Amino acid sequence: MLSLPPVHGRFPVGVTTFATPVRPSRRVGNAQLKSVKVSSAGRTYALNLEEVAFAAYYPADTSNKPPKSIDWLVRPLKHSLTGISNYSGLSYWLLWPIVFFFGSLIKIPVYRNAPLLRPEEASGSLEKQWPLVIFSHGLGGSRTTYSQFCSRLAASGRVVLALEHRDGTGIASIPKSWGIGDKSTNEPVLYLREEDVFWKDNEVVKEYPKPLRGEQLNFRRDEVYIMYETFQKFLRGDAGVEMETLDGAPFDKASWTNLTSEGASVIKHHDDITFTGHSFGSATGFSLLATQTPQGYQRIPISKLVLLDPWMDPLPSPGPELYQSKEQPQEPPKVLVINSEAFTLWKDHFSRLQDVMSVWEPQGQRILTILGSQHISFSDFAVLPGLVKGHGRLIMNVIGQLSLAFLDDTLDETLKEGIPTTKMTVELVGTKKDGTPKKKLAGEVGHVVVS
Known part of the structure; x- marks a missing residue:
């Protein structure tokens, strides 16, 4: 078995993947597929x-010794392979030996479906609650491809809800069936490129410079609101909430819904929430x-x-500004x-990021570049x-280190x-091959530029 590096922190990390149906299901935007096999639902x-599906990374109660391993690549592997081929542009047949070999072996060293650790047992504080973090992945990502980052936050004493976006920005995802009358088609949602879709006349989302990405931003926002609303209802123990594990496996519901001795939820979900994401996920946060x-939704x-290497191109310009x-x-x-060194050296893009940040954070220098x-x-791909x-x-x-220092208000120190x-x-x-100058930032790897 090949395993990603273990994440060290104050607490062991558990992962449980949840899903909730959207009733009634609905279309977002007007993008249509150029080439589509007619499905049982006849969707184009x-x-x-x-x-809406998401993986929760959290401090785990390991007293009953739950299994410590989950799959890194989304199953079935054949769908992940097709999605990776779409994303990379590489041949399906060229990729399949690598994907099937490594995809079947690579695991994430976390406790699968372990109970949520009670914060009082962890800290001895009667008022302690786990802070809530929402994470949004980038293009070609999934609920598991940022497990190193999400686990690091969870090991520090936070509950991280990592969305698996079903908007065609992930490699592959498989909806589950929710019952007669409004059930999922169970058809895989694979990675979409701009050239895979078209619009009829006068249907393009013109306020976005990249129309497909603009409609995907709308889709992602709905997913975030639905996840947050459903998760709150689940924590309150609402009888009508529909939220199950994605694979149908049992989990310790009481560890999530029980209250502290002060009568509060074990997760602090009413205020002081952190949103974080990478690339297109950072654009989602903006x-x-x-x-x-x-x-119909609450704010x-x-x-x-915490925005990791934000990709600004899909967002309307000028802006964005806080609504x-x-x-x-x-x-x-x-x-x-x-920021990555590469995105900081992307001159026009970095200039726009600076302009936007001057509005969002006018009092502080809050763009850090890692040499x-x-x-x-920022993803698991860097440490496979x-x-x-x-x-x-x-x-x-x-x-x-930087992310946790910021969340703990110790970044300056x-x-x-x-x-x-x-x-x-x-x-x-x-x-470079095109004749333009090749540049780098001077300094040692891992040092930080503050700008």
């Missing part, structure tokens, strides 16, 4: 919201707070954003951006056993005493 539209709360009380209304004014969240990092450094070499673990550790910082100095190191 690209984005159909029929189920979009969530820059748009009006949809009718999510997000107080902090404000007289009826539901929002307190500006604290925002931290952790030697790449766009994949047997496939990736170099400084992946070092950089992943720095990402975790960490940058002064814990993690070496350096000034931004751009060096020319050669020429």
Whole structure:
């Protein structure tokens, strides 16, 4: 068995994957598939919201010795293989030996479906609750491909809900059946490219520079609201809530719904919520707070954003800016951006990010760049056993340190005493194939530039 690196922290980490149906299911946007096999539902539209799924990473009660291993790649592997081929543009047949060999072996070293640890037992505090974090993956991601980052947060004493977006940005996902009358088709949702869809005349979402990504942002926002609302009802023990494990496996429901001795939920879900995401997931965070709360949903009380290598291209320009209304004014969240060296050297993109951050965080320098990092450094792909070499673990550790320091309000101290910082100095190191200069940031791998 090949395993991702173990994550060390105050608490052992459990993972349980939940799903909830969307009733009635609905279409989001007008994008249609250029090539589609007629399904039992006869669907040709690209984005159909029929189920929301997410993996919860959390401090685990391991007293009953639950199994310590979950699959890293989404099953069935044949669907993941097709999705990876769509995403990468590489041949299905070229990829299948690698995907089937490594995909069947790689595991995440966490406790599957373990009970949620009671915070009082962990800390001895009668008022202690686990803080809530929402995580959104990037293009080609899934509920498990950021397990290192999510587990790091969970091991520190947080509950992280990592969405598996069903908007065609993930490699592959398989909805489950929810019963007669409004059941899922169980057809896999695979990765979608811009060239895979089309719109009829006058149906394109013109406010977005990338129309498909714009409709996917709308889809993702709905998923976040539905997940949050359902999870709250579940914690309250509402009888009518529909939320089950995605694979149908049993779990200790009482460990989630029991109250503390003070009568509070064991998870702090009414305020001070953190939203975090990578790449398109970071764009989702900006979009969530820059748009009006949809009718029928409650505003999510997000107080902090941790944005990992945010991809700004799908978002309307100028902006985004924090949405404000007289009826539901929002307190500006604290925002931290952790950038890869590659995205910081992407001059036009970095300039736009700086402009946006000057509005969201006008009082602080909150864009940090990790030297030697790449766009994949924030995901598990950077530390896959047997496939990736170099400084992946070092950089992943720095990402975790910076994120936790920000959430614990100790970032300034960490940058002064814990993690070496350096000034931004751009060096020319050669020429690219297209003849343009090849650049890098001067300094040691893992050091941080504050800008």
